[in-house]
Amino acid sequence: MGGPTEKSVAGVKVPGSGERTLVYIPIIHTQADMGALSESIQRLKLKRLGRKGWERNVNLVGQLWGQIEQAIESLTLPYERVRLYQDGLPVCGREVEIVTELAKAGSRNHRLLLRLREKGATIMGTESSQLLVEEYQLVKEVFASAKPAVATRGGARQAALRDSLLKRRDQYIARRINDTLLPGETGLIFLGMLHAAGHWLDADIRVVHPLHQPLDRGERKP
Numbered sequence: 022m023g024g025p026t027e028k029s030v031a032g033v034k035v036p037g038s039g040e041r042t043l044v045y046i047p048i049i050h051t052q053a054d055m056g057a058l059s060e061s062i063q064r065l066k067l068k069r070l071g072r073k074g075w076e077r078n079v080n081l082v083g084q085l086w087g088q089i090e091q092a093i094e095s096l097t098l099p100y101e102r103v104r105l106y107q108d109g110l111p112v113c114g115r116e117v118e119i120v121t122e123l124a125k126a127g128s129r130n131h132r133l134l135l136r137l138r139e140k141g142a143t144i145m146g147t148e149s150s151q152l153l154v155e156e157y158q159l160v161k162e163v164f165a166s167a168k169p170a171v172a173t174r175g176g177a178r179q180a181a182l183r184d185s186l187l188k189r190r191d192q193y194i195a196r197r198i199n200d201t202l203l204p205g206e207t208g209l210i211f212l213g214m215l216h217a218a219g220h221w222l223d224a225d226i227r228v229v230h231p232l233h234q235p236l237d238r239g240e241r242k243p
Contacts, residue, residue: 033096033097033098033207033229033231035098035099035207036204036205036206036207036227037205038204038205039204039205040204040205040225040227041202041203041204041205041206041207041208041223041225041226041227042206042207042208042226042227042228042229043198043202043207043208043209043210043222043226043227043228043229044096044207044208044209044210044229044231045210045212045219045228045229045230046089046092046093046209046210046211046212046231046232047212047213047214047216047232048085048086048089048108048130048211048212048213048214049082049085049086049213049214050108050109050130050213051082051083051086051127051128051129051130083129086129086130088232089133089211089232090129090133092231092232093133093137093209093231095231096231098207099141099207100137100140100141100142101141101142102205102206102207103137103141103142103143103206103207103208103209104142104143104145104201104202104206104207104208104209105134105137105138105142105143105144105145105208105209105210105211106145106147106194106197106198106208106209106210106211106212107120107130107131107134107144107145107147107210107211108147108148108210108211108212108213108216109147109148109153110144110145110146110147110148111146111147111148111149111150111153112146112147112148112149112150112197113146113150114146116144116145116146117138117144120134120135120138120144121135130211133211134211137209142209145197145201145208146197147194147197147210148190148193148194148197149189149190149193152186152189152190152193153190155186156186156190159179159182159183159186162179163179187215187216190216190218191216191217191218191220191221192218192221194210194212194216194218195218195219195220195221195222196221198210198218198222198226199221199222199223199226202226
């Protein structure tokens with residue numbers, strides 16, 4: 022991580038006038054988060070896991086979101102000084118509209134964002150629109166690789182592109198937090214478990230993990 026870390030379950034220390042705190046929430050996306058790719062992803066999971074395996078996976082993801090919601094409810098924060106950063110939410114000027122649409126589609130993640138906004142928190146555009154479009158095109162390409170031979174030939178290239186894209190997204194997310202989280206404010210970031218944006222955070226940002234720390238890809242900010 023770029024700065025010191027602290028574990029907390031019951032709550033988060035409110036930052037002083039010159040401090041910045043980031044509450045890091047690793048998440049797993051639900052089908053409702055996937056937008057236009059939702060049906061394709063469900064078909065792929067059903068094919069790989071079978072009906073019972075898919076239902077088991079859905080239940081496990083639901084349990085995780087129950088834990089996340091419980092952890093967030095335990096936080097005592099001055100929400101007028103809280104910024105919400107969200108995996109997959111582009112900097113575009115339509116952030117609240119996008120969150121509202123996904124919440125209506127059944128996303129527990131985005132419903133939680135709206136509840137926190139009602140308490141006074143600010144929803145922040147978090148990601149590069151261009152990088153998200155690149156990811157969307159890559160995922161579509163993966164789904165289009167229906168023939169095993171094609172999938173095998175392209176698998177290594179797709180994996181390399183995926184890893185490079187994930188790193189670039191993490192760097193953008195970290196820069197966004199560095200540039201917008203002000204002294205005396207607390208940020209809450211909801212970020213997929215494969216991400217490692219913390220490696221590029223400014224050193225003065227105190228990172229708190231109410232649940233558990235994300236995966237460490239062994240990278241560090243120069």
